[in-house]
Amino acid sequence: MTITAPPGGLRDFYENPAVPVASGTPRSLRQARMLATALGKGTSLILDIGCGDGTAAATAAPLLPGHRIIGVDWSQDALTRARPHLAYAIRGELTDGGLPFRTAAADAVLFSEVIEHLVDPDAALDELRRVLRPGGHLMLSTPNLAAWYNRALLLAGVQPVFSEVSLRAIHGRPGREVVGHLRLYTARALREFVAAAGFEVVRLQGAPFHGVPRPLRALDRLACARPALASILLLHARRT
Template identity: 30%
Template sequence: MVNSKSKKEYVHSTQPYVSKWRIFQRLYFIDPCIRVLSRREGSVLDLGCGGGAVTRTLARRLPNHKFYGIDISPNAIKKAKEIPSNINFRQANAANLPYPRSYFSAVISLEVLEHLQNVRKVLEEVNRVLKTGGYFYFSTPLEGDSATLYGLLRNNFGYDPHLPLYGHVQKFSYNSLVDKLSKAGFGVLETTYCAHFLNQLYSLCLKFIEKRMPPKLRTMFIPVSAMASLVSGIESFLLRKARGGLNVQIACRKL
């Protein structure tokens, strides 16, 4: 991933494991992923693994599974291999996976699809390398969904809050995602959401304030920011099944 301001590559997930203190990341992404993977032992591919923190965390929790990780960034794979593990990390393009047909029991991909140009081709590749009945679990933002504040601003006012950063080239709606999955040969099993209205409003306000707040005053804002994060996290916990979350987590199965 490249930060558009600095033009320097940013490699995510470079820690050894996902910290136990990252409560909401574990609650909304890691733990649901583990529940899906626990349904069927076998080989698991982490598509867009970055530095491998999520892959290593899952491998530690699921020792009877064999994990693989791919990323298009050679630097990311280099960092992933710096931490000893039994995971097979490999530099590869998600649109041309270097594995035979029906190789994996499951494929996961957390916060990756929004960065990819040819999502249709990637989904077809995921389907190809999955065994029949294999699971595909992924998460991605719904920045084009009018049920979200971000989607409302983008679709009605032409304002894209994520335009300057993050490298998001896809602005999904939920319906467009389900359509792509269906055409690629997947059936949706379960859908959950996080980052609902309060989280989105807080994020937008924070962007506005940070641009105008002197650096010396930003430390004074930390307690307010922490409280807002807690409140928005509780909101998402209560609304896990409700539309309107900026982020969606989908468990599906190869038909």
């Protein structure tokens, strides 16, 4: 989930086996379909950066036949859980030269629900840009600060879903699970941030969130038609 070596407290947090390192299957499938369309047939090197327990890459693999997927994570606990799902799972960090790949080595990067956990997302995108070839694909997903229900929660004075004020417990918002979110993005902010890092944004679409209560899931799926309101943002960009 995080592949930049964090400060002491965060380091212990991410090595805790109780901390979730997997995301929803529907989001993984949507992202894999976007990447499969972008890559087409052939043999490409895909890096799953922040691979967590490897289930997202394993979900995507059947939609990416012929392509090679390598999982990368900072957490040794995550890598231990990922190896049964991935042929290759190695350790790396999102710092200057911290990923163990040469410059322009990769054709695509999967960056699924990682950026919201990072202390320094600017350095992370610089490192992703380094390992991607010119024209290479970045498939990034992250929770949407401005999701339709977060807008209503803020109006009611309630802390938005996905935001966290503590690594020990949830305070002031719905939910019970602490996952270590440090940064959150709106659709507009994500577009601008990725473009400023040297990428051309190709497409931004929405995806549902598996944690939405069942009676509201139909509405959550409808919100995907407008990424600015969706629970999860799926962004496809190309390295310039």
